[in-house]
Amino acid sequence: MDWVAFGPPRPNTAGETHRRATDLPGPTTFQGIVRTALLAASGDDFSDRSGAARDARDALVGRPGALPEGWQLKGPFLTDVVETPHGPRARPWVTAPRFLMGTHREPLRARLLRSPDIDGGPSALDDSSPDASPLLLGAPWQRSAKPKPLGGWLSPRGLRWALAGGESLTAWRPVDHAPGLPPFVRRQELAGLEIDAGTGTARDGMLFFGDVLRFRDRSGIAGWLSAPLPPSIPRDALTRGDLAACGWRSRPAVLEELPPVDLDFTHLLEGRHLPVDVPEHQGFFLVALTPVPCKGSGLSAVASVEADLLLNAPLPGGVTVHVLAALTGPPRVIGGLLAASKVPRPNRSYWEAGSTWLFVLRGGGAGASGAAARGEALRRLNDAHVLGDRGEASFGYGHTLVGVGPTVDVEMVQAAARRREGRS
Incomplete structure (x- = not known):
């Protein structure tokens, strides 16, 4: 070629x-x-x-x-x-979500860590927003003092394994990852x-x-x-x-x-890997398949994404989303050229594809009806363009999938809210 x-x-x-x-x-x-x-x-x-x-x-x-x-x-x-028993299939590969921690064997999913303050800040980082919340992501059982994201690329099967939170019928295969x-x-x-x-x-x-x-x-x-x-x-x-x-x-x-399109990729786009009923203590990962515009005015990767979700996501009545931690890495500058005028597009900063935000859903009612409303909210965040400017979203920026994350207790959510209010 x-x-x-x-x-x-x-x-x-x-x-x-x-x-x-x-x-x-x-x-x-x-x-x-x-x-x-x-x-x-x-x-x-x-x-x-x-x-x-x-x-x-x-x-x-x-x-x-x-x-x-x-x-x-x-x-x-x-x-x-690729050719399959069902005929040719389009198999998209995506940037590996940053909640996957690299190891010598299969990747590990990041879990929540409690971290005391040191010199007014957390003693570990949630990657890009150390001042946004006390909830940190990592893999403390690794020998490395500072776990690193897996990086590289995942096949649809590898992505399904990652986003299903351990409930996937497929096991991890090294062939589904390219460094x-x-x-x-x-x-x-x-x-x-x-x-x-x-x-x-x-x-x-x-x-x-x-x-x-x-x-x-x-x-x-x-x-x-x-x-x-x-x-x-x-x-x-x-x-x-x-x-x-x-x-x-x-x-x-x-x-x-x-x-x-590949059946594993379709499975994820349709949200079939996600629970129907969502308890309030269940955490989820919002994963960017495409770059996400960074917001200005000093907003952190946590606060800016939560603001976008509250503004753009069509959540069921009474359901709210709380973003607790961010794994984004450094932003990337993207520009371009206007073809008609040959004038450069303004350079802007974006969180890279693979960036991940840990969030929980609250409200929507009590009992089974509330759990069902939160499950519906989860699907409205999956295969969606709810992040960033609406014009850039129409281009494909801020395309997200949702992955099953760790359990989050109420005390950790309340502590995050208190910390953010104290610094606002």
């Missing part, structure tokens, strides 16, 4: 960018590919840069900051198509020369090296668009084998229809 590379615009001069790294494609890149392909299928004249043409494009596929009302992208996912990239993707280094536009020859001293990605046959970048397409855009615009420009240097990519 031909190579592709992604990342923000950079010069190729040896003095400024001697080595050009590649990013993995994110929602901003993916929505640009999708919207450009839809416009091309509609017969758009891309050479027309007039205001009227720009307004017509915005009416068809949305303005730069959001998709049209009612449109939703999922993805992108690095995906392999670097999924097994159907590899990095390669290419050498290049900056070309003089006037002479068409290589410029002296302008040798550079670029990291690129190569995908195995029948693999690539997959996603799903849910949208009421206007009549001017053919319904098969994204699945009929058209070519699209992809990443750095606009590499050619073929747009094809995906076969049915």
Whole structure:
């Protein structure tokens, strides 16, 4: 397969960018590919840069900051198509959730730790928000003094094992984890020369090296668009084998229809791994499949996500969500380029895919009716886009799944609330 590379615009001069790294494609890149392909299928004249043409494009596929009302992208996912007894299946691999702790054998799920204060702060970290709550995540039975997340990538089967909280019918298999990239993707280094536009020859001293990605046959970048397409855009615009420009240097990519999705992945999207009735002491992990926008104004990874959930999640009446701890790692800066104007998108900070938040659900009523209401709330947080700005969410940012977490006693929740109130 031909190579592709992604990342923000950079010069190729040896003095400024001697080595050009590649990013993995994110929602901003993916929505640009999708919207450009839809416009091309509609017969758009891309050479027309007039205001009227720009307004017509915005009416068809949305303005730069959001998709049209009612449109939703999922993805992108690095995906392999494999043959099964039931025919070909699309098998997306995802970043391993950060609540999985790496060991020499199968991964361990993080558990809650009680931690006393030292110099006004907890003596251990919940990864990114040491000032947000006293509830910490780790694996104290490991020999390492500081457990580290597993990292890498999980197959759908591996992800199902992780999110089911030990109730999965499948055992852990090392083949379901890749420490670097999924097994159907590899990095390669290419050498290049900056070309003089006037002479068409290589410029002296302008040798550079670029990291690129190569995908195995029948693999690539997959996603799903849910949208009421206007009549001017053919319904098969994204699945009929058209070519699209992809990443750095606009590499050619073929747009094809995906076969049915892997059954383990479907099982998770439908929430069949989650309990129907949820007790108030049960903790859960909210896992980001795609990056999550960081909020400003000094909000922690705990407080900002809880605020997003209270604002955006359509929870049943009386049910509230309390975020207790965060495992996010350092944020990543993501920018991009507006294809129509060739103007860079503003750089923003995001929590990486795989970031995880521990939460509990409260309220919804007493007894069986309350447990059922909390179970319904759990499913509304699963396979949802309830984090971040609504425009970016339509691109696919903040896509979440829910995993079964550790038991959380009432005293720990109350202590977290008191601590947060004391620091607000």
